[in-house]
Amino acid sequence: MRRRSLLLAAVPAGLVTLAACGDDKSASSKASPSPSGSASSVPPPKIVEGPLPAITAGKKFGEKPTVAKGDGEPSKDLAVKTVIAGGGRTVAENDFVQANYLGQVWATAKVFDNSYDRKTPLVLQLAKGSVIDGWRYALQGKKVGSRVEMAVPPTWGYGSSGNAQAGIKGTDTLVFVVDLLDSFNSKSSAKGKEVPQNDAALPKVGTNTNGSAPSIDVPKSDPPTKLVSEYVLEGDGPAVKADQSILCQFKGIVWDGGKTFEQTYGSGRLSQFSVQQMQQVLKGLAQGVTGKKVGSRILVVVPPSLGYGDTPPPGGVIKKGSTLVFSLDILAAM
Secondary structure, three states: OOOOOOOOOEEOOOOOOHHHHOOHHHHOOOOOOOOOHHHOOOOOOOEEOOOOOOEEEOOOOOOOOEEOOOOOOOOOOEEEEEEEOOOOOEOOOOOEEEEEEEEEEOOOOOEEEEOOOOOOOEEEEOOOOOOOHHHHHHHOOOEOOOEEEEEEOHHHOOHHHOEHHHOEOOOOOEEEEEEEEEEEOOOOOOOOEEOOOOOOOOOEEOOOOOOOOOOEEOOOOOOOOOOEEEEEEEOOOOEOOOOOEEEEEEEEEEOOOOOEEEEOOOOOOEEEEEHHHHOOOOHHHHHHHOOOEOOOEEEEEEOHHHOOOOOOOOOOOOOOOOOEEEEEEEEEEO
16 A cells, blocks of 8 residues: 655646645635546547637737637537647646636636636646546647637536536536646756855755756754755745645655655656645645745755654654755745
8 A cells, every 4th residue: 555645745647636736715616627527437539620719808828818709509529729829848648737727608708717817827737537628638739838728518528517616507618718837747847046055064955957856965963953944946936825835846855864755756746735734744844835936946954843753654764853854846836
């Protein structure tokens, strides 16, 4: 039996859900491209170019779009169009995407959700069971920086049950406009500016950005008794807030002996966790990521008082009184 991740939400491909990504405000009363049970066993759709309703305002990438009502009957297939072609990384299945989007009903043009007004892009994984199949198939092969419009029939949306909370019927075709802001996979790394590591009393962390695990060299001295959180690579994104969740790569070792107790590098997965929930598990790590910029690699040294103390996880290299050392790449915050 696979041991539960020490970071609660290390997510293999296909297991992350929208509920784990967003805050309560963004998910409580709106429909989003989150999993639909009815879409889990259907065959792949045929992808066609239209019909698709016109975008009548907000036509630039990143602007909140206004979309006309669908004209006539929508296609029974998945209609997809690249409205604006980006030049970034090509998105593949099981990647995480960061996107702004607007969703409305074909027949009525009723907007049931959009991320533009919240000013908080959505982060989710294009994996079976993690997002409606319409998104999963429509966004594969698209490039970061693209605006994509799609019309999703119920079969690849919320199924015959619809989404009553959002006013979506089981017969509704849904129209989405999606601005692809970024994408991440298990080989992603922070890309920030290198910060000098001059304190000989602290571990030195590698600065490679090729998706491989960075080295962590622990000095032959006693560990600090207070929390340490320092930039190794400083990104230029917004600072992580205490009420957000983050998507990250990480490596965790114990100070004494330098043994790795867990890492995402080389595992085919990323880690995603709520900072608030992490407060209940590893208070020092939650405090260490708070206030740090997205796109950064940080060194976090967690003393026992802010870690597991005298109650370490059973069966591992973490012992009573262990000081923990993390190298953590903050890929996205949501």
